[in-house]
Amino acid sequence: MVSYDFPRPAVTVDLATFQVSRGKLRILLIQRPESPFAGEWTLPGGFVHEREALQTTARRILSAKASLSEAHLEQLATFGAPERDPRGRVISIAYFAILDVDCAYEGPGDWFAVDALPETGFDHSEIIATAIERLRGKLSYTDIGFAFMPAEFTLGALQKTWEAVLGTPLDKRNFRKSILSRGDIESTGRKSTGGAHPPAMIYHRSS
């Protein structure tokens, strides 16, 4: 059988790309160069190619913007309201990407702190809200938070990152207790140098 009598929708992948910088959780938005929503802020996105896995589309969109091949990528949800794109039926599979703090993004677009987002085109505000909610929810019970970190990090840096993602301060002693009791990370035995403070133990993920 073949029986596909319906006009096929276009299928895109949109990316909610997060990074923590200057103490804030930020998301990458680009200013659309063309209609619809020309000049408005939107999530980076692109059409799914013919023989391309969805995750591959996501990675292509991400690395088309910069050399970000190392990012954590995870499917978020699919948005398919019939009128979400004025060009016609476009179904978008949203992914979120997480860049570590050392990853220097060199593409178009700007990073917006998630507590100071601009208006966006399409239904991208909804996608962003869903992404932030999921990200915060998964922080405590998955290892997703480590995707914001470089391979080696101190507990102080880790805590600052967690606080930026959650948008709330955390108690230092409780944070260290709970992180260490997870068994996810282990000490490298080395200590950080530099900084106007005592050297801090450097940890890395143990898995």
Place this chain on the structure above:
Amino acid sequence: MVSYDFPRPAVTVDLATFQVSRGKLRILLIQRPESPFAGEWTLPGGFVHEREALQTTARRILSAKASLSEAHLEQLATFGAPERDPRGRVISIAYFAILDVDCAYEGPGDWFAVDALPETGFDHSEIIATAIERLRGKLSYTDIGFAFMPAEFTLGALQKTWEAVLGTPLDKRNFRKSILSRGDIESTGRKSTGGAHPPAMIYHRSS
């Protein structure tokens, strides 16, 4: 702009439909009448119509099989591996549906206990595994489990349903304590009649 130079993929919705019956969590599978995978067990599914919201597609597929308009529906994930359908590129948005125990399903297909599933066509085993995992995971921290229940129920019936979904026995006193402390449900003040046991208090959701 229009610029959609790529052949468009077909887009379907596949449904992982759950119900608890005879003490087991079961999922609805239908035997495909046609190629590909003719005669094999698959999830009910169908193409997304031109101006149809994805959730509407899911509901249409569900109620095409029976009058199941009351089911809980929730998006699960999107499966888009390039070779997942031998007919060509087909991207499937999987939903899961939950029927309450009193819902009499009268369509084609059979209910399979999730601990005794047959081989399935396409990548539907993967979709099913994802659905079961998500369902069990969400049971404790969402109200999804109540979708298996009719409007009014006893704590005994609720516990049996939970046990069927999780596939593990639960302690009666602890179960009652934790359910009641959630504040989700309240007593109707009435008691069940019938059965070779004392009347049980009837509860309903308080939301």
Place this chain on the structure above:
DNA sequence: CCTAGTGGTGTATATAATACACTACTAGAT
């Protein structure tokens, strides 16, 4: 009147989450 089957109840223990404050070390400025 006996049996099978479920309704309903409480306590003790272990584990996890929270609240909370001080000293020590380093870099850099004066």
Place this chain on the structure above:
DNA sequence: ATCTAGTAGTGTATTATATACACCACTAGG
């Protein structure tokens, strides 16, 4: 040399939550 700013590192008491566990009562049906 000394001072200052900034972070590293540490422990305990309290509260809340999760777990383990056993008995009597009531109803329907044989």
